[in-house]
Amino acid sequence: MIQLSYLDYVAVEKKSFLHRLSPKIKIIGMVFVLFGLITLRNVSGLLLLYGMILALFFLSRTPIRLFPLTLYPLIFAILFVFISGFQIVFILLIFLKVLCGSTGVVLLLATTPYPSIFSVLGRVLPSSFVTALFLTYRSIFILLNILEETQQALYLRGGFQWRHPWRSLINISNAFGHLMIKGIDASEKMYESMVLRGFKNKIHYRGE
Amino acid sequence: MEQEGKMSHIHFPDGVLPVWLWVSGFIVAILVGTIFFRLIKKEELTRRLPLLGMMSAVMVLGATVEIVPIAYHVNLTVISGILLGPSLIFLATFVVNVILSLFGHGGITVIGLNTLTLSIEGVVGYFLFRLFWKVLKRLTLAIFLATFLALIFSTFAMIGVVSLGTSHYEELIHQESGKGLIGLEFGKEKEEHPKEGISEKEVNLKRFIAIILPLGFIGWLLEGIITAFICRYIYRLRPDLLHLEKASP
Numbered sequence: 001m002i003q004l005s006y007l008d009y010v011a012v013e014k015k016s017f018l019h020r021l022s023p024k025i026k027i028i029g030m031v032f033v034l035f036g037l038i039t040l041r042n043v044s045g046l047l048l049l050y051g052m053i054l055a056l057f058f059l060s061r062t063p064i065r066l067f068p069l070t071l072y073p074l075i076f077a078i079l080f081v082f083i084s085g086f087q088i089v090f091i092l093l094i095f096l097k098v099l100c101g102s103t104g105v106v107l108l109l110a111t112t113p114y115p116s117i118f119s120v121l122g123r124v125l126p127s128s129f130v131t132a133l134f135l136t137y138r139s140i141f142i143l144l145n146i147l148e149e150t151q152q153a154l155y156l157r158g159g160f161q162w163r164h165p166w167r168s169l170i171n172i173s174n175a176f177g178h179l180m181i182k183g184i185d186a187s188e189k190m191y192e193s194m195v196l197r198g199f200k201n202k203i204h205y206r207g208e
Numbered sequence: 209m210e211q212e213g214k215m216s217h218i219h220f221p222d223g224v225l226p227v228w229l230w231v232s233g234f235i236v237a238i239l240v241g242t243i244f245f246r247l248i249k250k251e252e253l254t255r256r257l258p259l260l261g262m263m264s265a266v267m268v269l270g271a272t273v274e275i276v277p278i279a280y281h282v283n284l285t286v287i288s289g290i291l292l293g294p295s296l297i298f299l300a301t302f303v304v305n306v307i308l309s310l311f312g313h314g315g316i317t318v319i320g321l322n323t324l325t326l327s328i329e330g331v332v333g334y335f336l337f338r339l340f341w342k343v344l345k346r347l348t349l350a351i352f353l354a355t356f357l358a359l360i361f362s363t364f365a366m367i368g369v370v371s372l373g374t375s376h377y378e379e380l381i382h383q384e385s386g387k388g389l390i391g392l393e394f395g396k397e398k399e400e401h402p403k404e405g406i407s408e409k410e411v412n413l414k415r416f417i418a419i420i421l422p423l424g425f426i427g428w429l430l431e432g433i434i435t436a437f438i439c440r441y442i443y444r445l446r447p448d449l450l451h452l453e454k455a456s457p
Binding site for chain 1: 220221222223224227245250253254255257258259260261262263264265266268269270272282284287291299300302303304306307309310311312313314315316317370377380412413415416419420430433434435436437438439440441442445446449
């Protein structure tokens with residue numbers, strides 16, 4: 001599972017020079033990384049870019065535990081290897097582009113709390129969309145709590161066992177069903193309390 | 209095996225697809241999003257935003273919780289589409305792709321394309337479910353068929369997107385071969401086996417499709433079964449959420 005709560009904790013609690021930097025500057029930096037990975041078309045250039053992002057990753061003392069997150073998109077990149085007819089240079093190009101992008105965003109997330117990113121996005125994106133982003137983020141943590149309880153129940157019901165695949169599928173599906181119903185109940189309560197606090201269609205961030 | 213669960217759709221990473229393609233993806237996604245936005249009343253959207261947030265969160269968690277022995281993750285887009293409706297599921301998939309891209313699970317530049325391919329599941333799944341429910345009147349079968357077919361649609365949409373970038377992949381292969389420090393070394397290798405080099409240097413979409421489809425089939429089946437069970441569970445406890453007619457399944 002994506003270590004979402006840990007990522008959030010690192011972004012809020014750690015105090016490196018990157019953490020102290022303005023979210024706006026970090027987002028602009030991320031745009032430069034994206035521009036680099038789109039325009040660079042040689043391995044040496046991309047290696048240099050990746051090296052720079054990696055250096056920032058370690059200089060900002062981002063926990064190594066988060067590093068595997070940056071490797072996850074390689075699963076999808078592997079599929080493109082089959083297109084190329086296993087050309088090593090092509091594979092290196094694709095892998096480096098993917099790694100530059102994923103390491104960049106993980107670094108951004110590990111050094112910038114989500115609400116700060118949403119606050120910057122709120123200046124360019126429609127308010128309903130940014131509100132939806134924020135509510136999703138909030139809901140993930142509500143669901144993570146429910147999931148923890150559900151995992152216990154799932155474990156007591158047998159969890160996932162190779163010997164009983166059908167029963168296991170039913171258990172997992174019921175767990176997701178439970179998660180959804182509890183989540184929907186929670187969303188209804190959340191809406192009531194938001195309206196009570198004067199919510200119309202926009203969430204205001206501190207400093208706005 | 210690791211790739212199996214993701215074969216019903218893939219999240220395109222950054223830097224793989226040509227610029228014109230992902231820019232077009234953004235434009236089309238924004239256009240489609242605007243049309244769907246116009247279809248919902250503002251008050252209705254405001255009222256349902258928390259539900260949208262919650263279902264998007266369920267999809268994000270579904271994409272991140274791996275069923276360990278088979279390394280599969282569910283999308284839950286079809287069931288979310290049924291609960292949210294076709295307009296809101298589009299916005300929800302947009303939100304999901306933005307959040308996932310911030311974990312590196314899919315690229316930032318390709319959020320538009322990823323949204324289009326993923327929302328196909330939700331929108332097509334919603335309409336197919338309504339159709340099958342009307343015809344079959346059997347909940348589990350209707351939801352299974354709707355999910356299975358919706359995933360086929362989205363997989364072919366994804367293959368279509370990948371095939372649109374063919375000339376770009378060729379460009380990347382040919383461009384790098386003749387230059388750069390690393391390119392020189394591979395250049396030498398090519399001189400020794402010139403014929404092999406030429407045949408290997410072509411973009412092979414058939415191979416890509418031959419890998420995607422069989423693995424995708426397993427993904428479609430698993431997602432179909434899991435979604436059907438989830439739907440059955442919801443029907444038992446909160447049938448009102450599914451907005452079905454009075455007839456029981």
